[in-house]
Amino acid sequence: MIAMKKFLNKPETFVEEMLEGIYAAHPEVTHAGDDPHCFVTANPVPGKVGIVTGGGSGHLPLFLGYVGEGMLDGAGVGGVFQSPSSDQILQVTRHVDQGAGVLYLYGNYSGDLMNFDMAGELAELEDIETATVVGNDDVASSKPGEEHKRRGVAGIVFLYKVAGAAAAEMKPLSEVVRLTEKARARTRTMGVALTPCIVPEVGKPGFEIGENEMEIGMGIHGEPGITRKALEPADAVVDEMMARIFAEQDYAPGDEVAILVNGLGGTPMEELYIFYRRLAQLFAEKQVSVAQVWVGEFATSMEMAGASISVLHLDDELKPLVARGANTPFFKHIAA
Amino acid sequence: MIAMKKFLNKPETFVEEMLEGIYAAHPEVTHAGDDPHCFVTANPVPGKVGIVTGGGSGHLPLFLGYVGEGMLDGAGVGGVFQSPSSDQILQVTRHVDQGAGVLYLYGNYSGDLMNFDMAGELAELEDIETATVVGNDDVASSKPGEEHKRRGVAGIVFLYKVAGAAAAEMKPLSEVVRLTEKARARTRTMGVALTPCIVPEVGKPGFEIGENEMEIGMGIHGEPGITRKALEPADAVVDEMMARIFAEQDYAPGDEVAILVNGLGGTPMEELYIFYRRLAQLFAEKQVSVAQVWVGEFATSMEMAGASISVLHLDDELKPLVARGANTPFFKHIAA
Known part of the structure; x- marks a missing residue:
């Protein structure tokens, strides 16, 4: 049994105190109304399409960390691994709407789907136009052709980047949706986990992974993956993950990609670069x-050790959107 | 016993493969000559004071991660928890020297001291002027008045920021040294560890920390701290750490500080913000x-769980240097 060794005061105030810390550290974000779970930019841009995400806590920088300049406008913040409520999402929606409509962009989980759909219906009653793109980049969670059943994981950061850049260029909602859907169709992620994580209010791991085992394809809440087996050398792990991505996306010589190597929380950055070394070889080939x-760390599961690889197959339209600058408390991208 | 669960190919190529990955990912850095351990910027600025750091691997983003625009020019990269050689430091020195001299800025560890001193002597023979500032911010490692005996830990990031900004403003070496020494005198760090880490070539933890224990003041290589005891609520941990910093630095109402809350590797960002929440309260009081x-993570010990708090007591001279923009592969600061 792994003991819970976390810096916290009380498990039941974990999320609220984390939010207090974030608001204290970053005056460029605030909350809509009295509820700290209704996370919004302090600097809305008049006339711009608003982009709202949301989901459970425990995944920092996901989800709220991408609210800021050139990215998102608001996030509904749920409890650890729990969806925000439809009312919280609605409050965020009202706040970020600047007259050009609002894009809901979040991961494919049933609680989030239900609450965002409900919030969208309520927003329409208030004459706020909404549209939805649901991230479903996790190759491991369903077979090709059934992408709509796939979970959303770290690849959503590419969708945030594309949607955020398109909105920052003052494109209309329909165009932001089109570009984000295109990015979604061209983004794939595979993950691998080495250890579980501990939800503070539970106090112990929800599952275990054997001392020398890895699980390829495990979800960011510990959802079952594709295969559990003995830990292999890093290059072999990358090759196995990438075989599944290469099987789904046709990369021709001369094509360009964006790559995200994401640590799940407990894996050192040194190891992520050992992964990237192999990825550079594979794409060069x-x-x-x-x-x-x-x-780095873009979508974590608290202290879970493991990593994921996301690849966005660029084209002439997506490339400059990904390259555009962004500046949020947790994500700073300086255009070359 | 904690098993070694790391993504790597062979322990003996851990550092080289990590470096290969970093060079592949970031064309703005390269190596001087054939040795990948001689890490340098690909874009030296003519006439600027060069700043060279170095130390053991296993601490990313430390040390090499701060080489880049507005920060450092080169880093000698040692094996995991081992000093780079004097020859490697000398090669880096030759490469980054742009005629205005070179500042050596690294942490207070005997191997590094020896090798940097030797490199500096060899550089002088080649008419490259060098100066040295040694980071010694770790309050836990010696008593007040014996700061020269203290280890350098995460607070060195503030020294990098100040030195890098001063050099970027084309100040002469003597002035870069003066400002960096001032920042050093006004920077203090306290750390706390929850778990050990594993050096790849060793394959098991060098020490253990009891299941419900923490060690206040432990060094980033597992050096003994001040006290080992039962894990306390986050606020109590912060209060205990800050009592030692407050005892050494006189903060008057109206003063300003810069704060770095650093994760040691295995501690989730959520918990670092729970720490910051308490810090914000203490400074507001x-x-x-x-x-x-x-x-975030600025100076790690691979997968070690734990955190450190660094505080730089600003003044009118230091404040704009810390605020100045910087852009390295691992550290992006966008000036407000």
């Missing part, structure tokens, strides 16, 4: 050039 | 305003 590389 | 807050 295919004569595909890597136009953007982001390595 | 003292009517001291927080001009900069950086929360």
